[in-house]
Structure formats: structure tokens, C-alpha cells
Amino acid sequence: MTPDYAGAFSDIVRGVTNWRVWGQAGWQEIKRRYRRTALGPFWVTLSLGIFATAMGLIWAPLFNADVKTYLPFVTVGMVSWVYVTSTISEGCGTYTGAEGLIKQLNFPYMLLNCTVVWRNMIVFFHNLIIVIAVVVLLSVPVNLNTLLVVPGVLLVAVNGMWITMLLGMLSARFRDIPPLVGNLIQVMMFVTPVFWFANQLGPGRQHIVTFNFLFHVVDIVRSPLLGQAPAALSYAVAIGGAVVGWTVTVMIYARFRRRIAYWL
Template sequence: MTEIASTPRPSQVALALFDLVEGARVTHLWGRLGWQDIRRRYRRSTLGPFWITISMGLLVGVLGTLYGGLFKVQATNYVPYLTLGFVIWTLVNGLITDGCTAFVNASNIIQQARLPLSVHVYRVVWRNLIIFFHNVVIFVVVAMVFSVWPGWTGLLAIPGMVLLCLNGVWVGMLLGAFAARFRDVPPIIASIVRIAFFVTPIIWMPELLPHRAVLPMNLNPFFHVLEVVRAPLLGEVPSVVSWVAMIGMTLLGVIMTFVVYVRYRWRIAYWI
């Protein structure tokens, strides 16, 4: 009697890991897809993506003048703070809201081509990074006007950006999977992000709050997301609380998302 050896099927954990690693490896694919998204948005426009920079610059100029007067703070301190707040928040907002539709918007590709699903999340992160680097030009101009020079402290923004992007990946994976199954997720998340904008120190400075409001502010995860990037670029060292919060949020989010991804990854193609 001949024994037929069957090839063992890889576990869902191994498949999920392969998806994440293989997706990260094909940088040319999600890099090009993300850049095409930007080009498609500004097709036939003379200035192209620099319209993002111009609109952000106008917004910062108007709000810097208005709120600087209302809060009675010096423009030298407030305008660079406000500029970085808006630039980083635009990245955070894009990573969250675009992450919700990462799989749904790529439904045609998912159903027609056999690619790692993580490619579509990396695409979202890369697209928003392109917009971020366009907007950073505004801060460079503001920094020159107001003589802001972070020095070596500015290098701390690099690990801050790495943590921010890692959070963008797991948020896109998690919310993208939920939004593929439940189509009410994107508008719910968009509403939460809108509220978060006003309770996060972006247009207002923490120094304006009474002492008793410091604890609630430290419980706001968005504050720490901004702080680990904004503070170094302003020449300040982020607090230990912000670093611990960001690292903890990253580890917890990655673990939680991986558990969900292992279990439901294969269903996403059917949900969309």
C-alpha cells in the first residue's frame, strides 16, 4: 500500500506574517501606487501637489493671526507651534481616515490580483507621507522667518516619525478590516477625529490650560502623537510620558491588530 504524503498547510499566523513582510518588501509597488494617487488627485493642475502646500500655508497664516491675537501669545512662539501642529495633524488625520478605506478603495485590485493585503495599507501611509513632506515646506519657511533652529534636538523627531508611521500601519490594518465588514466605521471614525482636533493642543497651547487640566491632556493619545514629532522640531525634548505613551500605544496596537489580522485576513476579500 502506497502512502501519500500530504504537504502541511501553513498556519494563519505564518500567512499573516508573510503578508506583512512580503507587502513591505515590494516598496516599488506601493510606492508607485501612492504616488499615482497624488498625481490623479491633481491631474491637469499647473502646480500639482503644491496646491496642498499653498492651502496649508494660507490656513496657517490666517489662523496664526487670528488665534495669536485671541490667546495673546507672541507670534514668535505661536506661529511655528501652530504650523507644526497643523502639518502633523494633517498626517495623523490622513492616516486614520484613509486607513479606514484602505481595503474598500482597493477592492478592484484585491479581487483581480493576488497581492499581499498589507500593500494597500503601506500605500496609504506612503501617500500621506508625500503630502506631509509637501507641507513641511511651510514650517521651513516659518522657521526661517521666526529664527527657529532646533539644533541636534531636532533629530529626536526621527524616532517620533517612525513611531507615528508604525501606528499608521496598525491603525490602517485594524480600521481597514473593520470598515470592510462594517461600512459605518469610516463616518464614525471621521466624527471622532473631528472632535479630537479640538481637544488636542493644535490651535491652542498647553500653557494656556489651568494646572488641573494637565492630567486629562496627558490621557489624550493624540497629544503624545504630536508631541514626539513637534517638540523636537521646536528645539524641545519630548517628555518621558510622551515617549512611554507612544511606545506603549505602538506595541499594544501592533499586538491587537496582528491578532485580528490573523483571524480575519482571509475574509477581507469577501467583505469588500
């Protein structure tokens, strides 16, 4: 396939700038999911809250940790983890889930990626309620570091866009990708320090965390919400990941964007 960079860039720019369409589509999907339920999108919030509280109370003694530090850590960690990983796993269905549209119309596919990322961001905002509850009840510090959550959330979104493009294309062509990704995410939930503190690994095994991309992108959201500044390394990894990821994805997108309709 000869790469078509002009077409790919035009698709990306037109998609991202047409925020009215993806803004509306993202909201609409959230509304749809929870129609006829009493709690609506807060179901995610509630179940996440119950899960995190139970984990926090039971695992704190297991780890000999103080509930007042462990519970906020797990709760905020899960909220951040869900934001990152649901963007990734839903990204697999970006194109396969929009088969009807892709086969009927010519439009910038980037709208679909933006919709997925935006939708997950909306869910994250709902889940912030649990974070606020924990912050208030367990007096988690709120300070200038807290403001760093804004660049953190945006950096995840910027990474989310290339990830949904790349995984979306791979999943459209190879239907084994979505279950594979789902599986990996499940395993990574235990490999990544969400339920345990990174320093519990001991100095000898820190590389397990250092080389984990997911740890860094989760932490740039988690640490600010706990009133701490994320490590400079985490920002470096998230920004580096965005640069490398976008570069590789654009190269692939330029070659295969026009084949997506044929793969569906």
C-alpha cells in the same frame, strides 16, 4: 474563525518588504490626485499654510500669546496633525478603496497599508516647506532636537500601519466606521492641543492631554520641528501604542484577513 498566524505574518512581511510596489503606488496616487493642476501636491501645502497663518495671526491676540511663538506652534502643529490624522482617516478606505484589486488578485494586502502610510508621508514632506518658511522667517531655533523629527515621523508611520489595518478591516465590514472616524477626528482637533498650549489647561485638567494618544503622536513630530525635545512620556505612549496596537491588530488580522475579500 481559526487564526492563521503564518498567513498573516507572511502577508505582512511580503507586503512591507516589497517596497518597490508600494513605493511606486504611493507616488502614482499623489501624481494622479493633482494631474492637470498647476500647483500639484503643493495645493495641500498652500491651503495649510494660509490656514495656519490666518489662525496664528487672529488667535494669537485671543490667547494673549506672542505671534512669534504662537504662529510657528500652530503651523507646525497643523502640519503634524494633518500627517497623523489623514493617515488615520484614509486608512479607513484601505481595503474598500482597493476592491477591484482584492477581488481580482491574490497579493499581500499589507501592500495597501504601506501605500496609504507612504502616501501620507510624501504629503507630509511637501508640507515641510511651510515649516521651513516659518523656521526661517520667525527664527525658530534649529538644533540637535530638530533631528528627533526623523524617529518621530517613523514612529507615526509604524503606528499608522496597524491603525490602517485595524480601521481598514472594521470599515470594510461595518460601513459606519469611516464617517464615525471622520467625526471623531474633527472633534479631536479641538480637544488636542493644536491651537492652544497644553499648559493653558491648568494643572487640574492636564489628564485631558496626558490620556490623549493623538497628542503624544503629534507631539513627537511637532516638538522637534520647533527645536524642542518631546517629553519622554510622549515617546513611551507612541512606542507603547505601537506594541499594543500591533499585537491586537495581528491577532485580529490572523482571524479575519481571509474574510476581507468577502466583505467587499
